[in-house]
Amino acid sequence: MPYSTHISVHPKVRGISTILAIIGTLFANDIIIMLFAWLVLLIPLFTLTSTMRSHGRFVIKIVAPIFIILLVVWGWLVGAPPGLQPGSSSVDGARFAIFISLRLILLGGIFQLCFLSIPYDKLINTFRQWGLKGNWLVVAAGAFTIWPELKLRGEQILDARYARGLTPDRKLFSRIQQFPFLLRPLLTWAIRSANDRTQLWDQRRLILKLGRRSSQKYHSSFFINAYVLLISITWLIINLLFI
């Protein structure tokens, strides 16, 4: 997640435009318009928010394999899109595969853009602006920060097992073999950690602290907010018109 950049969209605008863009994409049925939206609207925004690498990974590692299978299934095996007689039109089957892949790219891309472009130091503030308060604000903040901690604990357990000679080496396969031995200590740690967190929660007045931090004024540019909102509204209208 990037730190504050010069591009800062207000959390409420971010939330509303994401919802509008997702609804618009769910209505989209024109491959050319979808391709245009991806290449001309989404990719520049990914580049501006320095999140292009994550989006590229998503497209190459997740959507591309699905696209190949879709193409084989609908373009060749079934030879027609859903609802048509099998074997009636391989070209339409292939077009359906492209359509689904583009929709996945757009739906995933909009989601990525919404979350990955939140500056790290504005994460709590964004959740607060989205209506999360009190205990739930702490839960949401914790949920986004717990992963590195769990990873560290997992590494520690693996290191301990390696030091005792219970793991032959540090190769990937050997580490994977440690999976069952990793889970139980991790769960016990998780419950103990919940205990510790509750104490911190209570003693340090974590909720008040987070609440104060998140209620600070959010600085964002009017023009950027208007631009983002305008793009999502236009996208929704275009797709509603082309149903």
Added chain:
Amino acid sequence: MEQENEKISFSSTLYPPTQFKLALIPLGIALNLAVGTIISILKIPIYMDAVGTIIVTLLAGLGAGIATGVLSFIIGGVLTNPVLPYFAGTQAVIAIYVYFLAKHAAFSTTFKTILSGIGLGVIAGIVSAPIIVYLFGGITGSGRSLITAYLLATGKNILKSVILTGAAAEPIDKTFQCLLAIWLLKGVPKSFLRRFKSLSLERNNLI
């Protein structure tokens, strides 16, 4: 039993129970993501993305279970696969199913856990089917897509193919996940588990 209840109420007074349960949600999310990630690295053709949801539902109840499941898929969407959040509803259904079954001691023996897992698989398969059909065109890219492809090639319609695939593959995943969740909970010191004051744990012989 009375002594047991005394123990439960004593330990629960140590920390505020609501916050203790809420503090478990991020950890359940991390567990969901960790198990799911390891399984995907192993390239095992099963999904293991609800173990944390099942555990948190058993420990902390329905609300915490739903929050764990839904947030797991939103965060999974940010960290690994951005189309995961569209399956968040399935996680909520898993939490609801586990919660109501746990109330009826459906995880008290291995046999009952297997039966519950099979039921969970069928329900999860049915709930996920419309999303797989609409968003993915029936193909999710996992190993089970081969079954769907075969059914589609035999002339079955897309929704029917996806539901049948789900009904065939999901019970295996979900049974594994239920067994794993119960096995993990049995490995946790009972003094820890008692702090949750959970009726589900008591009815399923976990404390």
